[in-house]
Amino acid sequence: MLAQQLLNGIALGFTYILIAVGLTMIYGVLKLLHFAHGVIYTVGAFSAMIGILYLNMNFIVAILFGMIIAGIAGVLVERLAYRPLRGTHPITTLISGVGIAIFVESLFQAIFTSDPRGFPATGMKVEPIHITSSISLTNSKLYIIIVGLVCLLLLYAFLKWTKMGVAIQAVSQDMRAASLMGVNVNQVVAVTFFIGSALAALAGAFVAYDFNSLFPTMGSIPGLKAFCVVVLGGLGSIPGTIIGGLILGIVESLSEGYLTGMVIDKDAIAFVILILILLLKPSGLFGKQVEKV
Amino acid sequence: MLEIEQLSVSYGRIQAVRNISLKVESGEVVTLIGSNGAGKTTTVHAITGVIPAQGSIRYEGKELCGLSAHQIVREGIVLVPEGRRVFPRLNVEENLYMGAYASKMGSAERDQEMERVFQLFPRLAERKTQLAGTMSGGEQQMLAIGRALMAKPKLLILDEPSMGLAPIVVKDIFDTIRQIKQEGLTMLLIEQNAMMALSVADRGYGLEHGEIVFSDHVENLRDQDVVKKAYLGK
Numbered sequence: 180m181l182a183q184q185l186l187n188g189i190a191l192g193f194t195y196i197l198i199a200v201g202l203t204m205i206y207g208v209l210k211l212l213h214f215a216h217g218v219i220y221t222v223g224a225f226s227a228m229i230g231i232l233y234l235n236m237n238f239i240v241a242i243l244f245g246m247i248i249a250g251i252a253g254v255l256v257e258r259l260a261y262r263p264l265r266g267t268h269p270i271t272t273l274i275s276g277v278g279i280a281i282f283v284e285s286l287f288q289a290i291f292t293s294d295p296r297g298f299p300a301t302g303m304k305v306e307p308i309h310i311t312s313s314i315s316l317t318n319s320k321l322y323i324i325i326v327g328l329v330c331l332l333l334l335y336a337f338l339k340w341t342k343m344g345v346a347i348q349a350v351s352q353d354m355r356a357a358s359l360m361g362v363n364v365n366q367v368v369a370v371t372f373f374i375g376s377a378l379a380a381l382a383g384a385f386v387a388y389d390f391n392s393l394f395p396t397m398g399s400i401p402g403l404k405a406f407c408v409v410v411l412g413g414l415g416s417i418p419g420t421i422i423g424g425l426i427l428g429i430v431e432s433l434s435e436g437y438l439t440g441m442v443i444d445k446d447a448i449a450f451v452i453l454i455l456i457l458l459l460k461p462s463g464l465f466g467k468q469v470e471k472v
Numbered sequence: 473m474l475e476i477e478q479l480s481v482s483y484g485r486i487q488a489v490r491n492i493s494l495k496v497e498s499g500e501v502v503t504l505i506g507s508n509g510a511g512k513t514t515t516v517h518a519i520t521g522v523i524p525a526q527g528s529i530r531y532e533g534k535e536l537c538g539l540s541a542h543q544i545v546r547e548g549i550v551l552v553p554e555g556r557r558v559f560p561r562l563n564v565e566e567n568l569y570m571g572a573y574a575s576k577m578g579s580a581e582r583d584q585e586m587e588r589v590f591q592l593f594p595r596l597a598e599r600k601t602q603l604a605g606t607m608s609g610g611e612q613q614m615l616a617i618g619r620a621l622m623a624k625p626k627l628l629i630l631d632e633p634s635m636g637l638a639p640i641v642v643k644d645i646f647d648t649i650r651q652i653k654q655e656g657l658t659m660l661l662i663e664q665n666a667m668m669a670l671s672v673a674d675r676g677y678g679l680e681h682g683e684i685v686f687s688d689h690v691e692n693l694r695d696q697d698v699v700k701k702a703y704l705g706k
Contacts, residue, residue, distance in 0.1 A: 355541075
Protein backbone atom coordinates (compact mmCIF):
# COMPACT_ATOMS: atom_id res chain seq x y z
CA MET A 180 0.00 0.00 0.00
CA LEU A 181 2.72 2.44 0.96
CA ALA A 182 4.86 1.57 -2.09
CA GLN A 183 1.79 1.88 -4.29
CA GLN A 184 0.97 5.34 -2.94
CA LEU A 185 4.58 6.46 -3.23
CA LEU A 186 4.68 5.38 -6.84
CA ASN A 187 1.45 7.22 -7.64
CA GLY A 188 2.80 10.20 -5.75
CA ILE A 189 5.99 10.29 -7.79
CA ALA A 190 3.98 10.22 -11.02
CA LEU A 191 1.79 13.03 -9.75
CA GLY A 192 4.91 14.85 -8.57
CA PHE A 193 6.39 14.78 -12.05
CA THR A 194 3.23 16.34 -13.43
CA TYR A 195 3.62 19.20 -10.95
CA ILE A 196 7.32 19.51 -11.70
CA LEU A 197 6.70 19.84 -15.45
CA ILE A 198 4.24 22.65 -14.82
CA ALA A 199 6.21 24.37 -12.07
CA VAL A 200 9.65 24.32 -13.67
CA GLY A 201 8.47 26.85 -16.26
CA LEU A 202 7.07 29.09 -13.53
CA THR A 203 10.30 29.04 -11.61
CA MET A 204 12.41 29.76 -14.71
CA ILE A 205 10.13 32.64 -15.66
CA TYR A 206 10.34 33.98 -12.13
CA GLY A 207 14.11 33.65 -12.46
CA VAL A 208 14.51 35.80 -15.55
CA LEU A 209 11.76 38.37 -15.01
CA LYS A 210 11.05 38.17 -11.24
CA LEU A 211 7.48 37.80 -12.39
CA LEU A 212 4.70 35.62 -10.98
CA HIS A 213 3.18 34.25 -14.18
CA PHE A 214 -0.45 33.67 -13.31
CA ALA A 215 -1.46 32.66 -16.84
CA HIS A 216 0.70 29.53 -16.74
CA GLY A 217 -2.29 27.30 -15.90
CA VAL A 218 -4.12 28.23 -19.10
CA ILE A 219 -1.00 27.41 -21.10
CA TYR A 220 -1.30 23.89 -19.70
CA THR A 221 -4.91 23.86 -20.96
CA VAL A 222 -3.84 25.18 -24.36
CA GLY A 223 -1.36 22.29 -24.59
CA ALA A 224 -3.98 19.65 -23.80
CA PHE A 225 -6.55 21.09 -26.22
CA SER A 226 -3.98 21.54 -29.00
CA ALA A 227 -2.94 17.90 -28.66
CA MET A 228 -6.62 16.91 -28.86
CA ILE A 229 -7.12 19.04 -31.98
CA GLY A 230 -4.01 17.52 -33.52
CA ILE A 231 -5.41 14.03 -33.08
CA LEU A 232 -9.03 14.78 -34.03
CA TYR A 233 -8.60 17.15 -36.95
CA LEU A 234 -5.01 16.88 -38.17
CA ASN A 235 -4.71 13.09 -38.09
CA MET A 236 -1.67 13.14 -35.85
CA ASN A 237 -0.59 10.14 -33.85
CA PHE A 238 -0.23 10.45 -30.09
CA ILE A 239 3.44 11.48 -29.94
CA VAL A 240 3.22 13.99 -32.80
CA ALA A 241 0.07 15.45 -31.25
CA ILE A 242 1.87 15.95 -27.92
CA LEU A 243 4.76 17.68 -29.68
CA PHE A 244 2.24 19.79 -31.59
CA GLY A 245 0.56 20.74 -28.31
CA MET A 246 3.93 21.72 -26.84
CA ILE A 247 4.77 23.95 -29.80
CA ILE A 248 1.37 25.66 -29.86
CA ALA A 249 1.49 26.22 -26.10
CA GLY A 250 5.07 27.47 -26.41
CA ILE A 251 3.97 30.05 -28.96
CA ALA A 252 0.99 30.96 -26.76
CA GLY A 253 3.36 31.48 -23.82
CA VAL A 254 5.62 33.74 -25.88
CA LEU A 255 2.57 35.74 -27.00
CA VAL A 256 1.34 36.14 -23.42
CA GLU A 257 4.72 37.59 -22.46
CA ARG A 258 4.80 39.84 -25.52
CA LEU A 259 1.27 41.18 -25.11
CA ALA A 260 0.52 41.02 -21.39
CA TYR A 261 3.86 41.41 -19.63
CA ARG A 262 6.40 43.22 -21.80
CA PRO A 263 4.39 46.44 -22.17
CA LEU A 264 4.20 46.54 -18.35
CA ARG A 265 7.85 45.85 -17.62
CA GLY A 266 9.17 48.28 -15.07
CA THR A 267 5.79 48.88 -13.48
CA HIS A 268 4.80 47.61 -10.05
CA PRO A 269 4.89 43.78 -9.86
CA ILE A 270 1.21 43.74 -8.86
CA THR A 271 0.32 45.26 -12.26
CA THR A 272 1.88 42.41 -14.23
CA LEU A 273 0.36 39.91 -11.84
CA ILE A 274 -3.12 41.30 -12.50
CA SER A 275 -2.40 41.32 -16.21
CA GLY A 276 -1.56 37.60 -16.01
CA VAL A 277 -4.77 36.85 -14.14
CA GLY A 278 -6.66 38.80 -16.80
CA ILE A 279 -5.10 36.76 -19.60
CA ALA A 280 -5.98 33.56 -17.74
CA ILE A 281 -9.63 34.58 -17.43
CA PHE A 282 -9.73 35.69 -21.05
CA VAL A 283 -8.32 32.43 -22.42
CA GLU A 284 -10.54 30.29 -20.19
CA SER A 285 -13.63 32.20 -21.35
CA LEU A 286 -12.51 31.94 -24.96
CA PHE A 287 -12.15 28.19 -24.61
CA GLN A 288 -15.56 27.96 -22.96
CA ALA A 289 -17.07 29.86 -25.87
CA ILE A 290 -15.42 27.59 -28.42
CA PHE A 291 -15.47 24.20 -26.72
CA THR A 292 -18.29 24.72 -24.12
CA SER A 293 -17.49 24.17 -20.48
CA ASP A 294 -18.42 20.47 -20.49
CA PRO A 295 -15.60 18.00 -20.01
CA ARG A 296 -14.82 15.90 -23.04
CA GLY A 297 -12.80 12.71 -23.41
CA PHE A 298 -9.29 12.57 -24.80
CA PRO A 299 -9.58 11.25 -28.36
CA ALA A 300 -8.72 7.61 -29.01
CA THR A 301 -5.24 7.09 -30.37
CA GLY A 302 -4.74 3.38 -29.93
CA MET A 303 -2.78 4.21 -26.75
CA LYS A 304 -4.97 2.61 -24.08
CA VAL A 305 -4.54 3.49 -20.44
CA GLU A 306 -3.97 0.18 -18.72
CA PRO A 307 -2.32 -0.92 -15.49
CA ILE A 308 1.14 -2.46 -15.42
CA HIS A 309 1.53 -4.92 -12.55
CA ILE A 310 4.92 -4.58 -10.93
CA THR A 311 4.25 -7.00 -8.07
CA SER A 312 0.98 -8.65 -7.11
CA SER A 313 -0.03 -5.68 -4.99
CA ILE A 314 1.71 -2.77 -6.76
CA SER A 315 0.62 -1.53 -10.13
CA LEU A 316 0.90 1.64 -12.15
CA THR A 317 -1.01 2.72 -15.22
CA ASN A 318 1.17 2.95 -18.31
CA SER A 319 0.22 6.62 -18.71
CA LYS A 320 1.68 7.42 -15.27
CA LEU A 321 4.82 5.49 -16.12
CA TYR A 322 5.17 7.57 -19.29
CA ILE A 323 4.82 10.78 -17.27
CA ILE A 324 7.67 9.70 -15.00
CA ILE A 325 9.92 8.69 -17.90
CA VAL A 326 9.13 11.72 -20.04
CA GLY A 327 9.49 13.99 -17.01
CA LEU A 328 12.92 12.58 -16.19
CA VAL A 329 14.09 12.89 -19.80
CA CYS A 330 12.85 16.49 -19.98
CA LEU A 331 14.61 17.43 -16.75
CA LEU A 332 17.87 15.93 -17.98
CA LEU A 333 17.55 17.74 -21.30
CA LEU A 334 16.75 20.97 -19.49
CA TYR A 335 19.81 20.54 -17.26
CA ALA A 336 22.06 19.94 -20.27
CA PHE A 337 20.55 22.91 -22.08
CA LEU A 338 21.05 25.30 -19.16
CA LYS A 339 24.57 24.05 -18.43
CA TRP A 340 26.10 23.58 -21.84
CA THR A 341 24.45 25.76 -24.45
CA LYS A 342 25.07 29.42 -25.03
CA MET A 343 21.39 30.27 -24.68
CA GLY A 344 21.11 28.14 -21.55
CA VAL A 345 23.98 29.89 -19.80
CA ALA A 346 22.51 33.21 -20.95
CA ILE A 347 19.20 32.31 -19.26
CA GLN A 348 21.10 31.67 -16.03
CA ALA A 349 23.01 34.92 -16.44
CA VAL A 350 19.83 36.93 -17.00
CA SER A 351 18.29 35.34 -13.89
CA GLN A 352 21.28 36.39 -11.83
CA ASP A 353 21.86 39.90 -13.17
CA MET A 354 19.76 41.13 -16.06
CA ARG A 355 21.69 44.35 -16.60
CA ALA A 356 25.10 42.69 -16.52
CA ALA A 357 23.83 40.12 -19.02
CA SER A 358 22.66 42.82 -21.41
CA LEU A 359 26.06 44.50 -21.03
CA MET A 360 27.60 41.24 -22.26
CA GLY A 361 25.52 41.55 -25.40
CA VAL A 362 22.65 39.30 -24.35
CA ASN A 363 19.38 40.30 -25.95
CA VAL A 364 17.25 40.05 -22.84
CA ASN A 365 13.94 40.00 -24.73
CA GLN A 366 15.13 37.03 -26.75
CA VAL A 367 16.18 35.17 -23.60
CA VAL A 368 12.82 35.91 -21.99
CA ALA A 369 10.98 34.62 -25.08
CA VAL A 370 13.00 31.39 -25.11
CA THR A 371 12.33 30.91 -21.39
CA PHE A 372 8.60 31.37 -21.90
CA PHE A 373 8.65 28.96 -24.84
CA ILE A 374 10.42 26.20 -22.91
CA GLY A 375 8.38 26.65 -19.74
CA SER A 376 5.12 26.69 -21.69
CA ALA A 377 6.03 23.62 -23.74
CA LEU A 378 6.79 21.68 -20.55
CA ALA A 379 3.47 22.74 -19.00
CA ALA A 380 1.72 21.65 -22.21
CA LEU A 381 3.40 18.27 -21.95
CA ALA A 382 1.96 17.86 -18.47
CA GLY A 383 -1.47 19.07 -19.63
CA ALA A 384 -1.65 16.64 -22.54
CA PHE A 385 -0.52 13.70 -20.42
CA VAL A 386 -2.97 14.46 -17.63
CA ALA A 387 -5.80 14.79 -20.18
CA TYR A 388 -4.79 11.43 -21.62
CA ASP A 389 -4.39 9.80 -18.21
CA PHE A 390 -7.76 10.99 -16.88
CA ASN A 391 -9.39 10.90 -20.30
CA SER A 392 -10.83 14.36 -19.71
CA LEU A 393 -10.38 17.92 -20.97
CA PHE A 394 -12.23 21.08 -20.01
CA PRO A 395 -11.46 24.82 -20.32
CA THR A 396 -10.78 25.36 -16.61
CA MET A 397 -8.64 22.25 -16.23
CA GLY A 398 -5.49 24.34 -15.78
CA SER A 399 -6.55 26.57 -12.93
CA ILE A 400 -5.98 24.17 -10.01
CA PRO A 401 -2.75 22.67 -11.45
CA GLY A 402 -1.55 26.24 -12.13
CA LEU A 403 -2.16 27.26 -8.52
CA LYS A 404 -0.58 24.08 -7.21
CA ALA A 405 2.46 24.75 -9.35
CA PHE A 406 2.73 28.04 -7.48
CA CYS A 407 2.69 26.21 -4.18
CA VAL A 408 5.43 23.92 -5.50
CA VAL A 409 7.56 26.86 -6.59
CA VAL A 410 7.13 28.66 -3.27
CA LEU A 411 7.81 25.43 -1.37
CA GLY A 412 11.02 24.84 -3.33
CA GLY A 413 12.13 28.46 -3.30
CA LEU A 414 11.29 30.94 -6.07
CA GLY A 415 13.68 30.66 -8.97
CA SER A 416 15.35 27.44 -7.82
CA ILE A 417 14.98 24.53 -10.25
CA PRO A 418 16.30 21.85 -7.85
CA GLY A 419 13.93 23.27 -5.24
CA THR A 420 11.04 23.00 -7.67
CA ILE A 421 11.85 19.35 -8.38
CA ILE A 422 11.96 18.48 -4.68
CA GLY A 423 8.85 20.59 -4.04
CA GLY A 424 6.92 18.88 -6.84
CA LEU A 425 7.80 15.43 -5.55
CA ILE A 426 6.88 16.38 -1.98
CA LEU A 427 3.49 17.71 -3.05
CA GLY A 428 2.78 14.72 -5.29
CA ILE A 429 3.70 12.21 -2.60
CA VAL A 430 1.88 14.02 0.21
CA GLU A 431 -1.28 14.28 -1.90
CA SER A 432 -1.09 10.67 -2.89
CA LEU A 433 -0.47 9.44 0.66
CA SER A 434 -3.31 11.52 2.04
CA GLU A 435 -5.60 10.04 -0.55
CA GLY A 436 -4.58 6.54 0.43
CA TYR A 437 -4.52 6.91 4.21
CA LEU A 438 -6.74 9.78 5.16
CA THR A 439 -9.99 8.95 3.46
CA GLY A 440 -12.91 10.97 4.72
CA MET A 441 -10.73 13.97 5.52
CA VAL A 442 -12.38 17.22 6.46
CA ILE A 443 -10.55 19.01 3.68
CA ASP A 444 -10.28 18.04 0.07
CA LYS A 445 -7.02 16.53 -1.23
CA ASP A 446 -6.61 19.56 -3.46
CA ALA A 447 -6.42 21.75 -0.38
CA ILE A 448 -3.21 20.15 0.86
CA ALA A 449 -1.07 22.16 -1.52
CA PHE A 450 -2.45 25.37 -0.06
CA VAL A 451 -2.00 24.16 3.51
CA ILE A 452 1.64 23.53 2.61
CA LEU A 453 1.80 26.98 1.01
CA ILE A 454 0.53 28.66 4.17
CA LEU A 455 2.89 26.66 6.37
CA ILE A 456 5.92 27.41 4.25
CA LEU A 457 5.07 31.12 4.12
CA LEU A 458 4.78 31.14 7.91
CA LEU A 459 7.83 29.03 8.68
CA LYS A 460 10.36 29.54 5.88
CA PRO A 461 9.16 32.14 3.37
CA SER A 462 12.26 31.73 1.19
CA GLY A 463 11.31 28.10 0.52
CA LEU A 464 13.48 25.02 0.89
CA PHE A 465 16.18 26.10 -1.54
CA GLY A 466 15.44 29.80 -1.90
CA LYS A 467 17.70 32.75 -1.42
CA GLN A 468 16.78 35.58 0.90
CA VAL A 469 13.24 36.72 0.22
CA GLU A 470 12.94 39.92 -1.68
CA LYS A 471 10.16 42.23 -0.65
CA VAL A 472 7.58 42.59 -3.39
CA MET B 473 37.21 56.91 -31.90
CA LEU B 474 34.54 57.92 -29.40
CA GLU B 475 33.13 61.41 -29.61
CA ILE B 476 30.49 62.63 -27.21
CA GLU B 477 28.83 65.95 -27.86
CA GLN B 478 26.27 67.86 -25.84
CA LEU B 479 25.22 64.79 -23.89
CA SER B 480 22.46 65.24 -21.33
CA VAL B 481 20.75 62.67 -19.15
CA SER B 482 17.75 63.27 -16.93
CA TYR B 483 16.11 61.15 -14.28
CA GLY B 484 12.60 62.52 -14.26
CA ARG B 485 13.02 66.26 -13.65
CA ILE B 486 16.53 65.99 -12.33
CA GLN B 487 19.26 66.53 -14.85
CA ALA B 488 22.17 64.30 -13.84
CA VAL B 489 24.45 65.14 -16.75
CA ARG B 490 24.37 68.51 -18.55
CA ASN B 491 25.74 69.07 -22.05
CA ILE B 492 29.00 67.27 -21.62
CA SER B 493 31.43 66.72 -24.45
CA LEU B 494 34.24 64.22 -24.32
CA LYS B 495 36.57 62.50 -26.73
CA VAL B 496 38.56 59.29 -26.68
CA GLU B 497 41.13 58.75 -29.43
CA SER B 498 42.16 55.33 -30.59
CA GLY B 499 44.95 53.86 -28.43
CA GLU B 500 44.67 56.30 -25.54
CA VAL B 501 43.50 55.89 -22.00
CA VAL B 502 41.17 58.63 -20.87
CA THR B 503 39.97 59.03 -17.34
CA LEU B 504 36.83 60.67 -16.09
CA ILE B 505 37.26 61.65 -12.48
CA GLY B 506 34.81 63.21 -10.08
CA SER B 507 33.33 62.74 -6.67
CA ASN B 508 30.36 60.65 -5.69
CA GLY B 509 27.21 61.81 -7.48
CA ALA B 510 29.05 63.89 -10.06
CA GLY B 511 27.41 61.97 -12.91
CA LYS B 512 30.22 59.60 -13.86
CA THR B 513 28.23 56.39 -13.85
CA THR B 514 25.30 58.14 -15.53
CA THR B 515 27.62 59.13 -18.37
CA VAL B 516 28.85 55.55 -18.67
CA HIS B 517 25.31 54.21 -18.67
CA ALA B 518 24.41 56.60 -21.46
CA ILE B 519 27.40 55.48 -23.56
CA THR B 520 26.64 51.79 -23.04
CA GLY B 521 22.93 52.13 -23.77
CA VAL B 522 21.68 51.24 -20.31
CA ILE B 523 19.75 54.50 -20.00
CA PRO B 524 18.40 56.83 -22.69
CA ALA B 525 20.16 60.16 -23.26
CA GLN B 526 19.93 63.28 -25.38
CA GLY B 527 22.77 64.47 -27.51
CA SER B 528 25.26 62.69 -29.67
CA ILE B 529 27.54 59.72 -28.97
CA ARG B 530 29.46 58.94 -32.12
CA TYR B 531 31.70 55.92 -32.28
CA GLU B 532 33.86 55.44 -35.36
CA GLY B 533 31.44 57.69 -37.21
CA LYS B 534 28.34 55.79 -36.11
CA GLU B 535 25.67 57.32 -33.88
CA LEU B 536 25.09 55.19 -30.78
CA CYS B 537 22.38 57.25 -29.08
CA GLY B 538 19.19 55.20 -29.25
CA LEU B 539 20.83 51.78 -29.51
CA SER B 540 20.21 49.33 -26.69
CA ALA B 541 22.90 47.85 -24.45
CA HIS B 542 23.22 44.53 -26.23
CA GLN B 543 23.66 46.25 -29.60
CA ILE B 544 26.37 48.56 -28.35
CA VAL B 545 28.44 45.61 -27.12
CA ARG B 546 28.43 44.31 -30.68
CA GLU B 547 29.98 47.60 -31.82
CA GLY B 548 33.00 46.79 -29.67
CA ILE B 549 32.36 48.95 -26.61
CA VAL B 550 32.40 46.83 -23.48
CA LEU B 551 31.82 47.94 -19.91
CA VAL B 552 33.27 46.58 -16.70
CA PRO B 553 30.37 47.72 -14.54
CA GLU B 554 30.54 49.48 -11.22
CA GLY B 555 30.34 46.99 -8.37
CA ARG B 556 31.72 44.27 -10.69
CA ARG B 557 28.39 42.52 -11.23
CA VAL B 558 29.81 39.12 -12.01
CA PHE B 559 27.21 36.35 -12.26
CA PRO B 560 27.32 35.03 -8.70
CA ARG B 561 26.00 31.51 -9.32
CA LEU B 562 28.02 30.88 -12.46
CA ASN B 563 31.59 29.67 -12.10
CA VAL B 564 34.65 31.52 -13.37
CA GLU B 565 34.72 29.75 -16.72
CA GLU B 566 31.00 30.27 -17.31
CA ASN B 567 31.35 33.96 -16.47
CA LEU B 568 34.14 34.30 -19.02
CA TYR B 569 32.08 32.30 -21.50
CA MET B 570 29.27 34.85 -21.06
CA GLY B 571 31.75 37.62 -21.80
CA ALA B 572 32.23 36.17 -25.28
CA TYR B 573 28.47 35.96 -25.81
CA ALA B 574 28.22 38.70 -28.41
CA SER B 575 31.33 37.82 -30.38
CA LYS B 576 31.26 35.50 -33.33
CA MET B 577 34.34 33.60 -32.20
CA GLY B 578 34.57 29.89 -32.76
CA SER B 579 35.17 27.71 -29.72
CA ALA B 580 38.91 27.36 -30.49
CA GLU B 581 39.37 31.10 -30.64
CA ARG B 582 37.32 31.50 -27.50
CA ASP B 583 39.47 29.03 -25.60
CA GLN B 584 42.53 30.92 -26.76
CA GLU B 585 41.03 34.16 -25.52
CA MET B 586 40.24 32.52 -22.19
CA GLU B 587 43.85 31.35 -21.94
CA ARG B 588 44.95 34.96 -22.44
CA VAL B 589 42.70 36.10 -19.60
CA PHE B 590 44.12 33.35 -17.39
CA GLN B 591 47.65 34.56 -18.19
CA LEU B 592 46.67 38.08 -17.25
CA PHE B 593 44.99 36.85 -14.05
CA PRO B 594 46.65 33.62 -12.85
CA ARG B 595 44.40 33.76 -9.78
CA LEU B 596 41.38 33.10 -12.01
CA ALA B 597 43.06 30.10 -13.61
CA GLU B 598 43.33 28.51 -10.17
CA ARG B 599 39.61 28.98 -9.62
CA LYS B 600 38.03 27.96 -12.90
CA THR B 601 35.18 26.03 -11.33
CA GLN B 602 34.58 28.26 -8.32
CA LEU B 603 31.27 30.13 -8.20
CA ALA B 604 31.92 33.82 -8.75
CA GLY B 605 29.75 34.84 -5.81
CA THR B 606 32.04 33.05 -3.38
CA MET B 607 35.19 34.90 -4.44
CA SER B 608 36.76 37.95 -2.82
CA GLY B 609 36.11 41.46 -4.13
CA GLY B 610 39.48 41.68 -5.80
CA GLU B 611 39.05 38.34 -7.53
CA GLN B 612 35.59 39.37 -8.67
CA GLN B 613 37.04 42.58 -10.12
CA MET B 614 39.64 40.53 -12.00
CA LEU B 615 36.86 38.30 -13.27
CA ALA B 616 34.77 41.31 -14.33
CA ILE B 617 37.72 42.71 -16.31
CA GLY B 618 38.51 39.29 -17.75
CA ARG B 619 34.88 38.79 -18.73
CA ALA B 620 34.87 42.13 -20.58
CA LEU B 621 38.14 41.26 -22.35
CA MET B 622 36.56 38.04 -23.61
CA ALA B 623 34.39 40.19 -25.85
CA LYS B 624 37.58 41.45 -27.57
CA PRO B 625 36.59 45.08 -27.03
CA LYS B 626 37.89 47.93 -29.14
CA LEU B 627 36.99 50.35 -26.36
CA LEU B 628 36.99 49.12 -22.77
CA ILE B 629 35.14 51.19 -20.20
CA LEU B 630 35.98 50.59 -16.55
CA ASP B 631 33.56 52.01 -14.03
CA GLU B 632 35.20 52.45 -10.62
CA PRO B 633 37.45 49.41 -10.68
CA SER B 634 38.92 50.40 -7.30
CA MET B 635 35.60 50.62 -5.49
CA GLY B 636 35.46 48.75 -2.22
CA LEU B 637 38.87 47.15 -2.60
CA ALA B 638 41.85 47.17 -0.23
CA PRO B 639 44.71 49.48 -1.34
CA ILE B 640 47.01 46.56 -2.11
CA VAL B 641 44.35 44.97 -4.33
CA VAL B 642 43.72 48.31 -6.05
CA LYS B 643 47.40 48.45 -6.88
CA ASP B 644 47.20 44.96 -8.41
CA ILE B 645 44.19 45.88 -10.50
CA PHE B 646 45.84 49.06 -11.76
CA ASP B 647 49.01 47.14 -12.63
CA THR B 648 46.83 44.94 -14.82
CA ILE B 649 45.14 47.97 -16.38
CA ARG B 650 48.60 49.32 -17.19
CA GLN B 651 49.48 45.98 -18.77
CA ILE B 652 46.32 46.03 -20.89
CA LYS B 653 47.17 49.59 -21.92
CA GLN B 654 50.58 48.47 -23.13
CA GLU B 655 48.86 45.99 -25.42
CA GLY B 656 47.28 49.02 -27.07
CA LEU B 657 43.67 48.76 -25.89
CA THR B 658 41.73 52.03 -25.83
CA MET B 659 40.15 52.64 -22.44
CA LEU B 660 37.85 55.03 -20.68
CA LEU B 661 38.49 54.82 -16.96
CA ILE B 662 35.94 56.18 -14.53
CA GLU B 663 37.37 56.74 -11.07
CA GLN B 664 36.91 58.40 -7.75
CA ASN B 665 40.46 57.51 -6.90
CA ALA B 666 42.02 60.31 -8.94
CA MET B 667 45.57 59.54 -7.86
CA MET B 668 45.39 56.04 -9.33
CA ALA B 669 43.44 57.14 -12.38
CA LEU B 670 45.88 59.90 -13.29
CA SER B 671 48.77 57.49 -12.90
CA VAL B 672 47.65 55.33 -15.83
CA ALA B 673 45.71 57.71 -18.05
CA ASP B 674 46.95 59.89 -20.90
CA ARG B 675 44.25 62.50 -20.56
CA GLY B 676 41.68 63.29 -17.95
CA TYR B 677 38.32 64.98 -17.60
CA GLY B 678 36.86 66.24 -14.37
CA LEU B 679 33.15 65.96 -13.78
CA GLU B 680 31.29 67.98 -11.16
CA HIS B 681 27.54 68.30 -10.73
CA GLY B 682 27.00 66.81 -14.15
CA GLU B 683 29.32 69.18 -15.99
CA ILE B 684 32.87 68.88 -17.28
CA VAL B 685 34.95 71.31 -15.20
CA PHE B 686 38.40 70.60 -16.58
CA SER B 687 40.15 68.51 -19.19
CA ASP B 688 43.82 68.21 -20.03
CA HIS B 689 46.77 65.88 -20.31
CA VAL B 690 47.45 64.15 -17.04
CA GLU B 691 50.89 65.73 -16.54
CA ASN B 692 49.23 69.14 -16.54
CA LEU B 693 46.34 68.01 -14.41
CA ARG B 694 48.57 66.65 -11.68
CA ASP B 695 50.03 70.13 -11.22
CA GLN B 696 46.80 72.07 -11.27
CA ASP B 697 45.76 73.46 -7.92
CA VAL B 698 42.08 72.77 -8.44
CA VAL B 699 42.77 69.08 -9.09
CA LYS B 700 45.21 68.78 -6.22
CA LYS B 701 42.82 70.32 -3.76
CA ALA B 702 39.71 68.52 -4.86
CA TYR B 703 40.98 65.08 -5.69
CA LEU B 704 44.53 64.44 -4.61
CA GLY B 705 44.19 65.73 -1.07
CA LYS B 706 47.27 67.92 -1.20
